[in-house]
Structures are given as C-alpha cells and as structure tokens.
Amino acid sequence: MRRLRIRDREIITKGINRAIFHDLFHYFMTVSWPQLFATFAAFFLAFDTIFGLAYHLRPGCIANLNPPGFAGAFFFSVETLATVGYGDMHPQTFYGHSVAMVEIFVGLMSLALITGIMFARFSRPRARFIFTKNMVVRPLDSRTTLMIRVANLRQNVVQDASAHLYMTRDEETQEGFRIRRVIDLPLVRAQHPMFQLGWTVMHEIDESSPLHGETAESLQESDPAFVLSMSGSDQSTGQTLTARAEYSHRDIRWSASFRDILEETADGTLLIDYTNFDEVDPLPGADS
Secondary structure, X not given: OEEEEEOOEEEEEOOOOOOHHHOHHHHHHHOOHHHHHHHHHHHHHHHHHHHHHHHHHOOOOEEOOOOOOHHHHHHHHHHHHOOOOOOOOEEOXXXXXXXXXXXXXXXXXXXXXXXXXXHHHHHOOOOOEEEOOOEEEEEEOOEEEEEEEEEEOOOOOEEEEEEEEXXXXXXXXXXXXXXXEEEEEOOOOOEEEEEOOEEEEEEEOOOOOOXXXXXXXXXXXXXXXEEEEEEEEEOOOOOEEEEEEEEEXXXXXXXXXXXOOEEEOOOOOEEEOHHHOOOEEEOOOOOO
C-alpha cells in the first residue's frame, strides 16, 4: 500500500509491489539527497561487513591485523573496498588475496556507478519557473478571461517555450458511467519565442470554452482541477526544460486582477518587482 498526494487530494494505491531493486536508477534519481546518501552509506557498510566476515573466517589471511579479530578485518575491508590501501595491513595468503581481489572489483564498480548517478542528478535540467498561487478571471478586451502568471527565475532565454492548460473533472456519460475527463483549455497564445522574464497565460471563456457559463458555485459542485504544463529549450545548454503547476477550483479569484509588477523609472529603465508576483486585487466594483 502506498500513499500519494496530488494537490490537496490524498490517494492510496495497493496491489503494486514497489520493486526498488528492479528500478534502482529511477529510485536514485527521485529520492531526496539525504535518502540518497543514506542508501549509499548502507550499501557501503553492508559490503564492508560481508567482506569483513569473509576475512574473519580465515584467521591469519591478513598480515598485521590491527585491532585483532573482526574489528580489524572490518577496517581492512573498508580500506580495500575504497581502494585506499594504507599498506600496514595486507593479504598474506592465497585466500586473503582472492577475497581482496573480488572486493576491489566490487569497489571499482560501485565507484563507477555512484559517479554516474551523481553526474546524472547534477546534470538533470531543472526549470526555475514560478507560477502564481492563484488564477484570476477578469474581463480582457470585453472577453472573460482566465489568467495565470508565470516567471522565469533564472532569467535566461528559454527558446520556443510552449504552454498547455488542462482541466480534469468527473463527468457522467449518457450510460450513467462516471469518468474522470481531461479537457483541453485552448490558450490565447500557447507559444513564446523567447521566454526570459514573464508570461501571462490566458484562456478566453467564450461560447466554445468548457468553462462557459461556469461560476464559483457550479465549479464547487463538479470539483475540477487545473494543470498548466510548460516546456522549452534552454538556450545556454540546449536541454529541454519542463515545469508544471496544479490548481483547484478554490484557487480561482473571480473578478480580480494580478497586481502590476512592472514600472518605469525616471531614467526610462523598466523595473520588475517580483515581491508582488502573487498579489491579487479585486476589480473596481467587484464584490469582496
């Protein structure tokens, strides 16, 4: 049994075994950094213990064992697995050399795997896009429009950026079968040639919109969720960046507008104040 949380909804899944050892790469790429280092440390200690026991089974196979007994065999295993080899303790029998040879091979393979995983995690492209906490619905050019504000915190050039807005909600078919539908919400502009600073994603709520005629009360009944997904190519690295934001119908602010964060200074310089990025103000005459 596994617990997942998608936005404000908790989901429990069962009947699927989490075969971590069958999908180690995905595990190492998705766990947190503390969990990753703890897993590496656990593998390291496990191998050290196993090979330490192998040396301990044949007393005298390691010269100058210090401290004596299993403790010395364990620390010699640590030095061998890490390919340190201080030189004080060393194999002196055929059995000792054979176990050390296998352990050195395991140590080299482990080092290569850990290096690859660390490089893959550090080199994985991450988009530093931020999305407003709320969506707003307001008139724009005499058309009711749903709006979400997005910014590029890295302020580098993201070429050919694209955005897609979806709504998911439970519906009932003509046969009385309930289904969770994914509905496209077409955007006024779904492409941005050079997304560097900000982008206001907009969906017109006209007669063809799935949101036509909806109100805060009607959305409360159907309980829809909204997903905004974005992607683009980082001009600096050439890597594809992806990001996603999720909203519920409770995140919509009706008859409201995002606070203006752009102003011009006396010398003509444009100033963008991201401290007000999430601020929403009601429109004049709107009910509070």
